[in-house]
Every structure is written in C-alpha cells, then in structure tokens.
Amino acid sequence: NAGVMQNPRHLVRRRGQEARLRCSPMKGHSHVYWYRQLPEEGLKFMVYLQKENIIDESGMPKERFSAEFPKEGPSILRIQQVVRGDSAAYFCASSPGTASNQPQHFGDGTRLSIL
C-alpha cells in the first residue's frame, strides 16, 4: 500500500529555470495539499486541490507559482523563473476527505536547490 509519492527527491535548478514537482497521493485519496518548508522553519501551507480543481491557493505566491491536479496523473507544483529564495523543501500531503478526524499523510518531499 504505497504512501504519498513525490518526485524528484532532490532537484537542482539555475536561476531563471523552471521547476516541476510531482505528487501522487495515496490510493483512495482525492485531496492534495502542498506545503513549503524553509531551512530551520515550520511548514507553510501553499495550496489545496481536489481532482481538476484548486480549492484554496491562499498560500501561493501571486507570481511564478502554479499548481494543478489533473483528472489523470499526479499533482504538479510548477515554479517558473526560479530565484534563490525558492530553495526549500516542498511537501505534498493527501487525505481521503476533509472530515476533521482524517489526518494528512505526507510524502518524502522534494528538496529544491537554486544555484
């Protein structure tokens, strides 16, 4: 029973390039959340998606960042024209629903480094 799968585990990009982070939720989970963790800090909510819909993107930077969760395939977090400040660990979590007793299950994260 596979958990939340994220790839790549590590990603290195040069300033100005694009970064694509992928997340496959646990089987049976239709709710996906993306969080960002800066070094030595807590996780900050970015976006919450269900299949084909962005439900809450209140934590997403207004520019360069986008997310999708298509009908088929993984959820994608896309960062265009990356800058040094985008260096962080990006975690995806999934849950089967939004009932308060359903905890989120986290993937291993993608560590993004910007040169």
Place this chain on the structure above:
Amino acid sequence: GQQVMQIPQYQHVQEGEDFTTYCNSSTTLSNIQWYKQRPGGHPVFLIQLVKSGEVKKQKRLTFQFGEAKKNSSLHITATQTTDVGTYFCAESLTGGGNKLTFGTGTQLKVEL
C-alpha cells in the same frame, strides 16, 4: 494571520531525561494535531486533540489540550535517541478544507 508559537525552539537532553514542548495560540483552536519530523524526513502524524482539557497518551508520550483550547503540550518521559527530531503542533482548519497551520516547531536532540 493566526500564529501558533512553540517553545522552546531547541532542546538538548540527556537520554533518560524528560522533555516537554508547548504550543500557544493567540486565538481559540478548533483542534490540535502533533507531528514528528526526523532530520531529513517528512512530518509524521502522531495524534489529534479536539476536546477542551483532553489528555491522550501513547506509550512515553503524553499530549494535552488546554481548557481554553489556546494551548497544547507534548511531554516525553525518559527520552531515547529514537525521539530525536522536530515536533510540530498544527491546527486543522475544518472550515478551510483541513489545511494545516503549523507551529514553529521544537527541535529535540538527545545525547547519550
């Protein structure tokens, strides 16, 4: 926006000593969840507290939710090296699709 603060930020203990981390909010929390993140790892769900004054135990770990639902604590009795990691509290906003607002975390180091 709402902030959830945790103290202490860091804690070094000798193996066998007890450890406590405190989570404080300026507003009433609808619930509190606790996560553990090992160095280089991902957050792992430990427990959820919902009721005012609730106390739950998991082996050497004791979790409490304050009477006013504005604070919570995690206490570990007789720490072991396997307890090393960062402990985060988080509120799950049920009206917001259950997105998590994480506390600042307490990093625990256990020395032999």
